[in-house]
Each structure stands twice: as structure tokens, then as C-alpha cells.
Amino acid sequence: MAEAPLKVALLIVSTTAAKDPSTDSSRAALSSVLETEGGGKWELIDAKIVPDVVVQIQRQIMLWADVAAEGVNLIVTTGGTGFATSDNTPEAVSALLHKQAPGLVHGMLDASLRVTPFAMMSRPVAGVRNKTVIVTLPGSPKGAKENLEAIIKMLPHACLQAAGVDSRTLHVQDTHIHMHMHHTTTAITTGMGTDTVIAMATDMEISLGPSRRSRESPYPMLSVDEALQKIQEHTPAPEIIVSKVDTSLTGRVLVENVSAREHVPGFRASIVDGYAVVVPKDGKMNGVFPVVSVSHAAPGDSEEAKTLKEGEIARITTGAPLPPGATSVIMVEDTVLKTMTDDGKEEKEVEIIVDGVEEGENIREIGSDIKAEDVVLSKGELVSAVGGEIGLLAAVGVGEVKTYRKPVIGVLSTGDEIVHHDRPGDLRLGEVRDTNRITLIPWNRGRQAGQA
Ligand SMILES: *[C@@H]1O[C@H](CO)[C@@H](O)[C@H](O)[C@H]1NC(C)=O
Numbered sequence: 047m048a049e050a051p052l053k054v055a056l057l058i059v060s061t062t063a064a065k066d067p068s069t070d071s072s073r074a075a076l077s078s079v080l081e082t083e084g085g086g087k088w089e090l091i092d093a094k095i096v097p098d099v100v101v102q103i104q105r106q107i108m109l110w111a112d113v114a115a116e117g118v119n120l121i122v123t124t125g126g127t128g129f130a131t132s133d134n135t136p137e138a139v140s141a142l143l144h145k146q147a148p149g150l151v152h153g154m155l156d157a158s159l160r161v162t163p164f165a166m167m168s169r170p171v172a173g174v175r176n177k178t179v180i181v182t183l184p185g186s187p188k189g190a191k192e193n194l195e196a197i198i199k200m201l202p203h204a205c206l207q208a209a210g211v212d213s214r215t216l217h218v219q220d221t222h223i224h225m226h227m228h229h230t231t232t233a234i235t236t237g238m239g240t241d242t243v244i245a246m247a248t249d250m251e252i253s254l255g256p257s258r259r260s261r262e263s264p265y266p267m268l269s270v271d272e273a274l275q276k277i278q279e280h281t282p283a284p285e286i287i288v289s290k291v292d293t294s295l296t297g298r299v300l301v302e303n304v305s306a307r308e309h310v311p312g313f314r315a316s317i318v319d320g321y322a323v324v325v326p327k328d329g330k331m332n333g334v335f336p337v338v339s340v341s342h343a344a345p346g347d348s349e350e351a352k353t354l355k356e357g358e359i360a361r362i363t364t365g366a367p368l369p370p371g372a373t374s375v376i377m378v379e380d381t382v383l384k385t386m387t388d389d390g391k392e393e394k395e396v397e398i399i400v401d402g403v404e405e406g407e408n409i410r411e412i413g414s415d416i417k418a419e420d421v422v423l424s425k426g427e428l429v430s431a432v433g434g435e436i437g438l439l440a441a442v443g444v445g446e447v448k449t450y451r452k453p454v455i456g457v458l459s460t461g462d463e464i465v466h467h468d469r470p471g472d473l474r475l476g477e478v479r480d481t482n483r484i485t486l487i488p489w490n491r492g493r494q495a496g497q498a
């Protein structure tokens with residue numbers, strides 16, 4: 047049978063919310079309890095915010111309960127039930143009650159005490175004024191919600207009796223109240239990514255009335271490995287982007303093998319300061335040789351590359367390209383200066399004082415460090431800040447690489463007791479500073495910097 051809904055008025059008692067209504071979250075929390083747990087019996091017809099001032103609390107309650115035309119069945123207050131000097135709601139309400147309802151008070155306290163001993167810090171009152179049931183809930187949205195959940199199944203009875211409806215007709219209407227919560231869980235599970243639901247699950251559980259809350263979690267404990275695997279399973283495939291090889295590459299992961307574009311070194315280079323020579327078959331290099339050219343490390347400085355012949359030598363500096371035809375380099379320490387050019391600026395003749403010179407001595411051949419097309423970094427490697435990967439890519443002439451876009455990770459601390467770690471002022475009883483987020487978020491950057 048369809049009855050008219052019972053009318054609920056909500057009184058938020060909070061000096062803060064009275065100044066800035068946007069700070070209030072009780073209204074949403076309690077509306078949702080009425081909707082999800084109320085069996086469709088309730089209609090929230092009014093909500094007001096007043097500061098923690100006795101006369102203001104009383105005035106609003108009387109406006110709802112004393113005028114027959116209003117016909118408010120239930121007044122729910124939230125806030126001002128604690129021990130602080132500003133907490134006056136129970137006193138304000140008690141003074142207005144025509145009948146006390148200690149059973150509702152017990153019901154609320156019993157439920158809350160199962161959740162937290164801090165329930166002892168709440169001083170709820172409940173009762174009837176005229177035809178209206180009045181209940182005081184604590185100010186924390188979580189506590190208010192739990193208290194309301196604890197008694198909401200009984201409130202229709204209480205309200206109808208208070209309003210003067212014959213109690214025998216009441217019991218008949220009652221049967222369909224009880225089935226509202228299971229769909230809520232399912233809807234949320236299907237509506238979101240599964241890793242989100244791992245976090246949500248406990249909250250849903252708490253939103254069930256205390257008497258129906260499982261004593262054991264229906265969600266089995268996950269090991270860290272299992273949790274990581276679940277995250278892996280439900281993480282979308284990474285996006286591939288083309289990244290420039292510069293310092294911004296730090297922390298990115300390579301999508302594919304990276305090969306050298308160029309030989310390193312790219313030319314035959316001397317390892318020492320000395321003289322490029324053409325080694326004769328017998329390896330005998332003792333003697334005085336004319337210096338026919340000079341090769342410096344700085345490009346462009348070298349004279350027009352002239353093929354070196356046996357019996358000629360070329361002065362060469364460390365790292366400079368060998369003149370064509372040269373087969374070895376003699377260290378300057380193994381030579382003696384014999385004559386200078388007329389202007390005194392260059393060497394004209396140099397004596398070599400070693401024997402048994404072999405081809406290829408003191409020369410870095412083309413590609414002797416890295417050959418073009420060699421794989422220098424493999425698919426899946428992390429480009430770290432300190433491991434030299436960026437330098438290696440630079441050395442082999444690679445200007446761009448494919449990497450995975452860095453995943454965006456959200457870190458969420460849950461719990462009504464959690465406050466911003468830097469919230470000014472002392473903690474209130476039960477509050478805990480949020481340290482997990484600030485611990486976890488920089489971990490990602492630290493790991494990149496520390497990765498060797
Ligand atoms: C409600 O109770 C108050 C105080 O007892 C009384 O003054 C008022 O007339 C009552 N209102 C109704 C509608 O019964």
C-alpha cells in the first residue's frame with residue numbers, strides 16, 4: 047500500500063557551516079542514508095543551518111514542530127553533541143521535548159560504540175515534541191550517518207505513533223523496508239574500474255547498517271603480489287610517444303630496442319699525442335723522418351688530408367683523425383726533435399727511437415667502441431638520471447626515441463579522521479594527519495633519480 051512519505055527536516059548545527067554553507071557535508075551524507083536505507087518512506091522537506099546558539103536551535107525546531115500545518119514527522123539535528131563549551135544541541139533539544147526516547151539514544155550509542163569508543167564522546171538525545179520525533183546526531187558526517195542508520199528502520203513506527211496513527215495498522219506496512227543496500231554495491235562495482243572498487247569496498251561495507259555489517263570482510267585480504275598483479279591487469283595499455291633525447295627523457299621507458307645511428311668513433315683516431323706513421327713490413331721504425339703534415343683534434347684545423355707514405359710521418363694530437371694511409375701512431379715520448387722549420391713554428395724532422403712497431407698501435411678504429419646498428423639500449427629499459435643512458439643515445443647520434451607516456455597515478459587517502467598534513471592548528475581528538483600521500487607521491491621521483 048502506498049502511504050504518503052514521512053516528512054523530515056534537517057537542522058545542521060554548526061557555527062562554521064552557518065557562515066559558509068559549502069563547508070557542510072552532513073546534509074549530503076544524511077540525505078543519502080534516507081534515500082538508500084529509508085525504504086522510500088522519507089521526504090526531506092527542509093534543511094536549515096544554525097550556529098551553536100541555543101535560542102536559534104530552539105527557534106528553528108519550534109517552527110517545524112509547533113505549527114500543525116508544517117506536519118514535520120521527524121527533525122534530525124546534526125552537530126553540537128560533544129563536550130566542547132560550544133556544544134549545546136542536547137540541552138537545547140531536551141528542553142523542548144514532551145517525551146524522552148531513551149531507546150533511540152541507546153540504539154545509536156550501541157551502534158556507534160561497536161565502531162569506535164569515541165562514541166562515548168557523543169551525548170545524543172531523542173524524543174517527541176507535539177507530533178514530531180526529534181533526534182540529535184553528532185556533527186561528523188560519518189558518525190551522523192552511522193547513528194541514523196542504526197535507528198532508521200524504527201523511525202517510521204516512532205513517527206507514525208507520535209503523529210497519532212493506530213499502531214496496529216503500522217506493522218502491516220513494514221515488510222518492504224528491508225531490501226535496499228545490495229544493489230548499491232553492485233551498481234558501484236560495475237560503474238568503475240576494478241582497482242577503484244578495491245578501495246571502495248570497505249566504505250560500502252561501512253555504509254550498511256551496523257546490525258547488517260559483516261563481522262568478517264567479504265573481501266579477502268590481498269597479498270602485495272596479488273595487489274600488484276591486479277593493478278597490472280587493470281592498468282590500460284600505455285600510450286606510445288616520440289620523445290626527444292634530452293634531459294626530459296629521464297624516467298621514461300623505451301618502447302623498442304635503440305640502435306646506434308653512427309659508428310663510435312666515426313673516424314680512425316689517435317689515442318696519443320705523437321706521430322702517425324706507415325709501418326714497414328719489418329716493423330723497424332728507428333730513424334729520422336720528415337714531418338709532412340699536422341693533424342689536430344679540432345675539425346677543420348687539419349691540413350688537407352694527404353696520403354701518408356712510408357718514410358713520412360705526420361704530427362698528430364690525441365683524438366685527431368689519422369691521415370689516410372697511416373697504419374700506426376708513435377707516442378711523442380718515443381721520439382726526439384731533430385730540426386725545426388725556418389720560422390721555428392713547426393717540427394721539420396723527428397727521430398723515432400722505438401723498434402718493433404705494429405700496425406694499428408695507438409689507433410681507435412672506426413666503430414671500435416660502438417658499431418652503427420648495434421643495439422645500445424633495449425626495449426623496456428628505464429632512462430635514468432644517473433645511468434648514462436641519455437649520454438649513450440647522444441653519443442650514437444640518436445635524436446628521438448619511442449617511449450611510453452608516463453602513467454598518471456592518483457594517490458588517495460581515505461578516512462574521515464584524515465586531515466591535510468599541513469592544516470594549521472592542533473589536531474582535534476581523533477584526527478590524524480595525512481602522511482601516506484606525501485610519503486608515496488615523491489617516491490616515484492626518488493626512484494628515478496636513484497636508479498643506477
Ligand atoms: C506544540 O507544543 C507547544 C509547547 O507545548 C505548544 O505551545 C504548541 O501549541 C504545540 N503545537 C501543536 C501544533 O500542537
Ligand SMILES: *[C@@H]1O[C@H](CO)[C@@H](O)[C@H](O)[C@H]1NC(C)=O
Binds near residue numbers: 303421424425
Ligand atoms: C633487442 O635487442 C636484444 C639484444 O640487446 C635482442 O636480443 C632482441 O632480439 C632485440 N629485439 C628486437 C625486437 O629487435
